[in-house]
Amino acid sequence: MNKNLLQRLSFAIVLILSFFLITSCSSVKNVKYFRDIPDSTLSTSIGRAEYVEPVIQTDDILTIVVQTLDPNATSLINMGNVPVSATGTSTVNTGILSVGQQVVSGYLVDKEGDVELPILGKVQVVGLTTSKAKTLIEAKAGEFYKSPSVTVRYANFKISVAGEVARPSTYIIPNEKVTILDALTMAGDLTIFGKRDNVLLIRQNEDGTKTAYRINLNKSNIMTAPYYYLRQNDFIYVEPGKAKAAANDANQLRTYTIIGSALSVLIIIASRL
Incomplete structure (x- = not known):
């Protein structure tokens, strides 16, 4: 086989694999909470959410x-x-x-x-x-x-936090006045892969039905929302974002890149024999 052709082939393999590796590593976006609060201001006035005392239910x-x-x-x-x-x-x-x-x-x-x-x-x-x-x-x-x-x-005021958080678990809290930010802090905050603009809160109503809320942590108006204060048995789920899938793909592509590089080296060595 022509040596120049082998060298071009090895270079093409490395170039193609490097391209896929770079493009698969998506940049992290929307990691910051409350993006609508300007960085330049010394203080920003935020409204207050109405706190409604939870009521006692059976099995409490x-x-x-x-x-x-x-x-x-x-x-x-x-x-x-x-x-x-x-x-x-x-x-x-x-x-x-x-x-x-x-x-x-x-x-x-x-x-x-x-x-x-x-x-x-x-x-x-x-x-x-x-x-x-x-x-x-x-x-x-x-x-x-x-x-x-x-x-x-x-004695058993509990909430559950699952999904892309550092410590997913069910938490028993000695204080019934707890916010969604408190819950996420207890769970060790969202991972880098958690979707901050679409957190799911499922709340059990007094009649046994459930209500689902979608929460955007990028917006400060959650601190005035009716779901800001949590209730007994609230369930919070943080969905994984596209970066999670991209990270998994990146790990696979790294393996392919190593294999491709090894093949390129073998082709170069073979071309010089």
């Missing part, structure tokens, strides 16, 4: 503590926060939990919407916020104790 687990001047008087009620499996493992020292083997203490809201408290009996709490449930239980406890103080909070 509530931590209920009743306090009086005599701590021993209500010890039976407070000890009644029965440990219930909530599948969580502590991830940070803030009390936020992710899926694992955590057991939390609390009163389970039964299918009738009641919690059954020692001494106080059954109390209907389904459909109430924790603040209204506190008032109701305080009134009930007032029948047995003098000036009782009641605390009611969720």
Whole structure:
């Protein structure tokens, strides 16, 4: 075979494979959050989302503590926060939990919407916020104790984050006022491949139906949206972008490039024999 032809062939192989390798590595776009906030401004005014307290649903687990001047008087009620499996493992020292083997203490809201408290009996709490449930239980406890103080909070306020995030998991949060940005931060933020302009939020309604929202993290108006504050059992899914597929293709093309380069070397060596 003509040496010049072999050299041209080897050069063409390297050139073609290099072209595909370069074009497959797409540049990362839309990585930055809130692109509509100018970099040059010192401050930007952003509206406020309306916070609506979540309501208690069946199968929720509530931590209920009743306090009086005599701590021993209500010890039976407070000890009644029965440990219930909530599948969580502590991830940070803030009390936020992710899926694992955590057991939390609390009163389970039964299918009738009641919690059954020692001494106080059954109390209907389904459909109430924790603040209204506190008032109701305080009134009930007032029948047995003098000036009782009641605390009611969720023991299993959980949200799930899946897809292109660093730590996909189900998180149990000790604070019911949590935002979508909080959830993404707990999950370690989006990976470089996550689509920031089309995050999916699936929310369970009180009647059992679900509502899906599409969220654009490139826009600051999400901080005024009705879905900015999360609710119990919200599910967040971050879709992979085109860069993920391009990265997979790039890995394959690197292999082909190495093989092609090796063939080119062999052709050059053969042309000189």
